[in-house]
Amino acid sequence: MPMSASFKQRLAPVLEKASAHFGTPFHIYDEAGIRETGRQLNQAFAKVEGFREYYAVKALPNPSIMEIMQDLGFGFDCSSTPEVLLARSIKSDGEDIMLTSNNTSPNEFETAAMDGGVILNLDDASLVSKVPTMPELICFRYNPGPRRKGNKIIGNPVESKYGVSHDQIIDAYRAAMDRGAKRFGLHTMLASNELNYEYMVETTRMNLDMVSTISDALGIQFEFINIGGGLGIPYRPEDKSMDIDAMARETLELLEAFKQSHGWVPKFFMESGRYVTGPHGALVTKVINHKDIYRKYVGVDASMSALMRPGMYDAYHHIHVFGKEDSKDRETVDVVGSLCENIDKFAVQRDIAKTEEGDLLIIHDTGAHGHAMGFNYNANLRPKELLLREDGTVELIRREERIEDYFATLKFEPDLLDCSQG
Numbered sequence: 446m447p448m449s450a451s452f453k454q455r456l457a458p459v460l461e462k463a464s465a466h467f468g469t470p471f472h473i474y475d476e477a478g479i480r481e482t483g484r485q486l487n488q489a490f491a492k493v494e495g496f497r498e499y500y501a502v503k504a505l506p507n508p509s510i511m512e513i514m515q516d517l518g519f520g521f522d523c524s525s526t527p528e529v530l531l532a533r534s535i536k537s538d539g540e541d542i543m544l545t546s547n548n549t550s551p552n553e554f555e556t557a558a559m560d561g562g563v564i565l566n567l568d569d570a571s572l573v574s575k576v577p578t579m580p581e582l583i584c585f586r587y588n589p590g591p592r593r594k595g596n597k598i599i600g601n602p603v604e605s606k607y608g609v610s611h612d613q614i615i616d617a618y619r620a621a622m623d624r625g626a627k628r629f630g631l632h633t634m635l636a637s638n639e640l641n642y643e644y645m646v647e648t649t650r651m652n653l654d655m656v657s658t659i660s661d662a663l664g665i666q667f668e669f670i671n672i673g674g675g676l677g678i679p680y681r682p683e684d685k686s687m688d689i690d691a692m693a694r695e696t697l698e699l700l701e702a703f704k705q706s707h708g709w710v711p712k713f714f715m716e717s718g719r720y721v722t723g724p725h726g727a728l729v730t731k732v733i734n735h736k737d738i739y740r741k742y743v744g745v746d747a748s749m750s751a752l753m754r755p756g757m758y759d760a761y762h763h764i765h766v767f768g769k770e771d772s773k774d775r776e777t778v779d780v781v782g783s784l785c786e787n788i789d790k791f792a793v794q795r796d797i798a799k800t801e802e803g804d805l806l807i808i809h810d811t812g813a814h815g816h817a818m819g820f821n822y823n824a825n826l827r828p829k830e831l832l833l834r835e836d837g838t839v840e841l842i843r844r845e846e847r848i849e850d851y852f853a854t855l856k857f858e859p860d861l862l863d864c865s866q867g
């Protein structure tokens with residue numbers, strides 16, 4: 446079931462005023478919903494020793510949202526230097542930040558090491574010698590290859606560019622120890638938008654098996670395992686929510702069994718993005734045109750620069766027409782933006798209430814990998830972000846991009862290199 450009834454209820458009374466005041470299009474996020482999901486997650490895993498969620502910043506990199514995460518006791522999983530700086534900008538530091546990067550550059554290592562450092566999650570064995578100073582605590586991302594099947598979005602582990610292979614993982618830790626590492630974590634991320642909780646439990650089982658193998662080989666203990674993100678949300682009306690309580694229960698059983706047999710147990714981390722914020726955001730956009738050719742088109746004032754999941758992954762986002770939720774007068778349309786790209790469609794051949802110009806469309810579940818994935822192709826500018834606070838106020842938390850932002854990178858000191866002389 447997309448977008449909760451309670452978010453709809455909170456949104457309804459403010460939507461017209463907010464649209465008139467701030468102007469469309471905008472993403473709007475629901476503080477109450479985000480907090481509720483965060484609390485539920487903490488509660489489900491309350492019995493798991495050292496449980497911690499490291500919110501995947503890339504899903505919704507906005508400091509106002511990240512402050513809510515901090516409040517919930519979450520750390521931050523960052524995938525790049527700017528994301529680390531975002532986390533630091535709200536006074537998060539040290540082991541509250543995990544840097545899971547891929548194809549890491551020397552610059553990234555340098556920034557990571559500054560200001561109290563971060564938990565470094567290395568993506569390859571070859572990076573051990575490239576870390577300027579090996580931190581005491583080190584983590585590797587493990588790629589099991591043919592031992593596991595990935596899911597649709599993230600792909601087959603054998604074809605995935607992430608992580609250290611099975612054959613290299615022990616040597617990777619050994620090399621890190623040789624350079625001075627003394628505390629260890631193990632990370633993996635194999636699924637994306639997975640609604641079957643058992644897949645996550647299997648990942649925990651796999652991580653614990655690996656922890657056993659590596660500890661035996663090297664005589665070390667692990668401080669934590671991290672199973673990554675990838676918990677799914679129900680985008681389609683017929684989808685069921687992931688059973689987080691069952692996942693927590695079975696995870697706890699695995700960890701307890703591990704403790705029984707080993708006398709110690711690693712802490713349990715995860716780094717969900719989508720699960721925490723995905724359902725608690727919506728893209729609000731206004732109908733500006735109707736076109737009736739071979740198909741019917743509803744043209745809106747947002748384009749895929751505001752939400753590219755439908756175009757990029759064929760992803761389904763539920764849409765309802767504000768004020769016409771129960772209308773029987775419906776039609777089948779493509780909902781489109783203005784880009785010169787035929788994939789610039791929020792919905793294809795979708796049955797929605799019949800619209801008029803000026804109607805507001807609510808595109809559901811844009812609270813993760815929505816605004817953040819936007820881009821500037823066709824010189825399209827990304828929309829603003831609003832936060833519906835628990836007290837009912839609506840706060841601008843990122844302004845829209847403007848023409849002057851687009852032109853900003855065209856203002857620079859002239860720089861001409863003459864390569865014509867040998």
Ligand SMILES: *Cc1c(COP(=O)(O)O)cnc(C)c1O
Pocket residue numbers: 501503504522524545634637638673674675676716717718719720813
């Ligand atoms: C993208 C990503 C996440 C978050 O994924 P969700 O599907 O939003 O839960 C977590 N960890 C890593 C390493 C990622 O790349």
